[in-house]
Amino acid sequence: MIGYSRGSEWRRWDLHVHEALRASLEENLQIIHDSVAYLKSKGKEVIYDAEHFFDGFVENPDYALETCVTAWDAGADVVVLCDTNGGALPFQVEEVIRRVREAFPDMPLGLHAHNDSDTAVSSTVAAVRLGVGHVQGTINGYGERCGNANLCSILPNLQLKMGCSFQKKVKLEKLTQLSRYVSEIANLTHREEMPYVGNSAFAHKGGIHVSAIHRNRRTYEHIPPEAVGNRQRVLVSDQAGQSNVLYKAREMGLDLDSRREEVRHIVQELKKLEHLGYQFEGAEGSFEVLVRKTIGDVKPFFTLLSARVTVDRTENGFLYAEAVLKLEVNGKIEHTAAEGHGPVDALDKALRKALLPFYPSLKAVKLVDYKVRVLDSEKATAAEVRVFVESSDGRETWGTVGVSENIIEASWRALVDSISYKLMKTKQR
Known part of the structure; x- marks a missing residue:
């Protein structure tokens, strides 16, 4: 069972009982029993979240276990062991779960992990391996402090790596779409480096890598990106070889396999531009303009x-x-x-x-994002800047880039590439 929401919380670390609740240990046990029993009498499913369980277990294991037994005896459907402070490491989580299992082998257990030690996903996977059947987490790991266990990593790990099965409503191929939707709703930038669902999760840059995945994707991809709704990306940069350019050209509908001299020229131009400060990751509109101009596929508009x-x-x-x-x-x-x-x-x-x-088609084009990056801060106001522009016509979104010591000039170059990209696409249609 994958838990997407929190149940009721009760204290089982004696420090919290004394300092937070200002109650005796016996009073806390009575509160737990009465609360769970009342909810069950109303026909409710009760997910008992044992707040601070791992910290409490270290200091007073007998009392921590007694709180869980009290909730279970009162009718709790699941007893969720919580690493509320996020300080337990995976091997410590495993050790505690084993001891709970030894004491109460029939108790249905869950895990709620925070990511303060950057191990929430690892701890959750370890718990499932030990038979824990209820997992709590959040999409993208969003949560207080350093976040919660990231379901966007947990779900594919469990299903694709460990063979776990979920309810039919869990559609793993929609995971990337869901991840980006939640980021949009939360008004947070979607982190490109996130495993499985990030824009860089299946991105390849080095020429040898690209050449290898063209022959066999398994050489540098641990799962098919489509399994989680993501896609393979090949980046163009100063590390790019001819394989990268050929791959990207095929994405653009261009067959350059027989035009090796032009491909070599494109690679050299990329290296020269990146030396000047250009970066084409996220600016694939500028890359396509460069390629099509180099091979003579399009003239200046x-x-x-x-x-x-x-x-x-x-x-x-x-x-x-x-x-x-x-x-x-x-x-x-x-x-x-x-x-x-x-x-x-x-x-x-x-x-x-x-x-x-x-060119009437330009009426639909809108500037949706504009970013400036100073390339050498030591030069102060004389530093070169890199401008990224993101544009959209309502059907497609594309990025372009410009570099100059003059921010107006850099912006102009990015704007010109944006307009040129749109006009190229209109001409192709």
């Missing part, structure tokens, strides 16, 4: 002839930015200006204003 960006303060003290652009589009000169909340916003608006009459 416009040419910048001149640009000017100014920031002024009004009489009321408000700052505003204005961008003036001169572009050549399909042989015609477009001279436009636009105001914005800041220089990047003004540039974005001026660029769209100039291009919309020629």
Whole structure:
């Protein structure tokens, strides 16, 4: 049984009985018995959470066990041993569970682990191996302090690695989708490095790795990503070899196997750009623009002839930015200006204003995220910056990147790649 919610909590560490409840040990036992018995008399399923059980067991094992027996005798359906402070290591959890099992072999046990020692998942898996049938945890491990046991790791570990079976409503192939949904609802960034469900869980970077997984995915993947609703990703970077580029090209619908010279040129260009500070992980829109331009699959959709960006303060003290652009589009000169909340916003608006009459599909494109990273903080305000832009047209979301010592220039490069990517996709359709 996988427990997704908490039951009632009772104290079984004598320190908490004396200091938190301000009760005697006997009074605490009576409270436990009466509470469980009352709930059972109302026909309720009672999941007895033995708060601070592992700490209490270390200091007074007889009393910790007595609290569990009291709850069980009163009718508790499951006795959940809680590592409330998250300090017990897996081997300690195993040892305590064995001793509880020896004393009461028929008692239905559960485990509730916190992650303060970064071992909540390991402790939970160890408990299941010892016959514990009720597990508590949270999606993505969200919880107080360092979090709870992460169900997004526990569920696939139990089913795919240990052969445990769940109720039919537990659909493991929806796990990644659920994980990201919970992050979105919680308004928290979905951690890319999370096992199984993270964006990097099945990502491959080194050329040898990519070449190997192309022949046999098991060489560098411990499970099929699809089993948990995730996907295989091949990254492009200064570690990339021709295998990476060929793999990514196939994802784009390009067959470059017979164009090895162009592939080598793409690899060299990637290495040069990353040396300058570019990073294409998360900026696959820029990567596709680079590849298609290099092989001559797409021509520039416009040419910048001149640009000017100014920031002024009004009489009321408000700052505003204005961008003036001169572009050549399909042989015609477009001279436009636009105001914005800041220089990047003004540039974005001026660029769209100039291009919309020629490319109506750009009307659907929205800027959904904008990030700036200083590459060398020791250079202070003269440092190069890397700008990531995330855009969406309602159907697809893509990332682009730009690098420069000038934040406006870096932003412009990322914006141009974003527009170019959208126009490439529109042309392909």
